[in-house]
Amino acid sequence: MSSLVGTLKVPFHRPLTGDEEIQAVTEVLRSGWLTTGKKTAKFEQRFAEYIGVRHAIAVSSGTAALHLSLSATGIGPVDEVLIPTTTFTATAQAAMYLGARPVLVDIDPATMNLSVPDAARRITPRTRAIIPVHLGGIPSEMAEIHDLAEDHGLRVIEDAAHALPSAYRGKCIGAISELTAFSFYANKTLTTGEGGMVTTDNDDLAARVRKLRLHGITRRLGASWDYEVTEMGFKYNLTDLQSAIGLAQLDKCDAMDSSRKQIAQRYSAAFSQFAQLEVPAVAPDRKTSWHLYVLRLNLEELRIDRHRFIQELEARGVGASVHFIPLHLHSFYQAEFGYREGDLPASEREFRRSLSLPIFPGMTNQEIEHVIWAVGEVTQLWAREAQKIRSA
Numbered sequence: 001m002s003s004l005v006g007t008l009k010v011p012f013h014r015p016l017t018g019d020e021e022i023q024a025v026t027e028v029l030r031s032g033w034l035t036t037g038k039k040t041a042k043f044e045q046r047f048a049e050y051i052g053v054r055h056a057i058a059v060s061s062g063t064a065a066l067h068l069s070l071s072a073t074g075i076g077p078v079d080e081v082l083i084p085t086t087t088f089t090a091t092a093q094a095a096m097y098l099g100a101r102p103v104l105v106d107i108d109p110a111t112m113n114l115s116v117p118d119a120a121r122r123i124t125p126r127t128r129a130i131i132p133v134h135l136g137g138i139p140s141e142m143a144e145i146h147d148l149a150e151d152h153g154l155r156v157i158e159d160a161a162h163a164l165p166s167a168y169r170g171k172c173i174g175a176i177s178e179l180t181a182f183s184f185y186a187n188k189t190l191t192t193g194e195g196g197m198v199t200t201d202n203d204d205l206a207a208r209v210r211k212l213r214l215h216g217i218t219r220r221l222g223a224s225w226d227y228e229v230t231e232m233g234f235k236y237n238l239t240d241l242q243s244a245i246g247l248a249q250l251d252k253c254d255a256m257d258s259s260r261k262q263i264a265q266r267y268s269a270a271f272s273q274f275a276q277l278e279v280p281a282v283a284p285d286r287k288t289s290w291h292l293y294v295l296r297l298n299l300e301e302l303r304i305d306r307h308r309f310i311q312e313l314e315a316r317g318v319g320a321s322v323h324f325i326p327l328h329l330h331s332f333y334q335a336e337f338g339y340r341e342g343d344l345p346a347s348e349r350e351f352r353r354s355l356s357l358p359i360f361p362g363m364t365n366q367e368i369e370h371v372i373w374a375v376g377e378v379t380q381l382w383a384r385e386a387q388k389i390r391s392a
């Protein structure tokens with residue numbers, strides 16, 4: 001097995017785009033209509049059916065989906081928005097685009113999602129919304145979040161950038177809260193290169209997001225050239241070229257989902273044998289998309305830290321990553337909002353010991369085996385070194 005060192009390289013991610021996507025894009029290029037049109041309308045309709053929700057509005061990115069969702073609910077200056085610190089910066093920046101203040105919340109170590117008790121402690125008279133992020137695809141505590149939101153009059157906007165397809169108590173993520181934002185960035189579970197989607201069951205919110213997506217314009221019915229600008233909107237539409245890719249990807253969404261699930265099962269079966277490793281746990285009332293496979297290290301049992309663990313994997317040809325550096329540890333959030341290291345201790349603890357392993361549908365059997373071998377070898381090697389120190 002060790003003969004594979006230096007030969008096989010497993011990237012952290014490789015998108016599954018092939019002939020279907022190429023054909024779909026070619027068809028659009030030949031059609032003479034490149035921007036938002038029939039393909040986008042069809043992608044929205046098929047996406048809404050897939051999720052089980054009334055409306056899906058396609059946009060140019062997940063960040064745009066978050067921005068428009070917050071904007072449609074009327075979030076604005078001086079409003080506070082509760083956001084888990086363990087997320088991508090886009091979640092908080094979308095609130096900042098509207099002049100709102102992101103209030104960072106610590107995580108629940110079990111799921112690495114927003115801690116509901118910690119969110120409750122951070123509510124002030126200015127708190128207007130809460131954005132749960134389903135990290136890696138594992139759904140947040142939605143029942144508790146909705147209870148908290150109801151008690152304090154908060155809007156719930158889900159960041160489902162990782163959560164296609166995920167489910168909570170039998171309901172698809174995207175069909176639970178007022179508004180949900182998806183991302184189709186290159187490494188997400190469904191990709192259009194760049195892209196996003198807002199889902200909602202609310203007709204008024206859907207209409208608002210649609211209008212804000214394209215310059216705040218309303219069509220008038222009198223003549224084909226006639227329209228009216230009724231407010232300041234944005235340029236956030238998704239092109240038919242991208243929607244054609246999205247439609248081809250949606251056709252394989254279930255197949256891609258079951259491949260990721262099989263990889264995760266093989267990883268967990270292999271890694272749960274090691275006391276030095278902690279595999280992801282998914283509560284029985286939830287289904288994860290397995291966008292990420294987050295492995296956590298029991299650092300007391302290893303001679304090395306997470307950074308070195310990733311280097312050791314890289315030396316064996318395995319690409320790994322970290323999701324995420326808590327927002328409050330970035331210089332911008334510290335300078336702008338006064339956060340400091342130590343403010344959100346659970347997120348920092350989990351950050352220090354977590355890494356994300358390759359998990360994507362096109363992974364070959366050999367690649368999966370190679371990751372399992374590399375993780376096992378690094379673990380055993382540095383567990384022995386830790387043992388030596390303890391017994392010395």
Ligand SMILES: *Cc1c(COP(=O)(O)O)cnc(C)c1O
Nearest residue numbers: 061062063088090161183184185
């Ligand atoms: C990718 C991502 C986003 C932003 O999506 P884009 O399509 O890149 O704008 C937002 N939140 C999280 C948690 C993400 O991982």
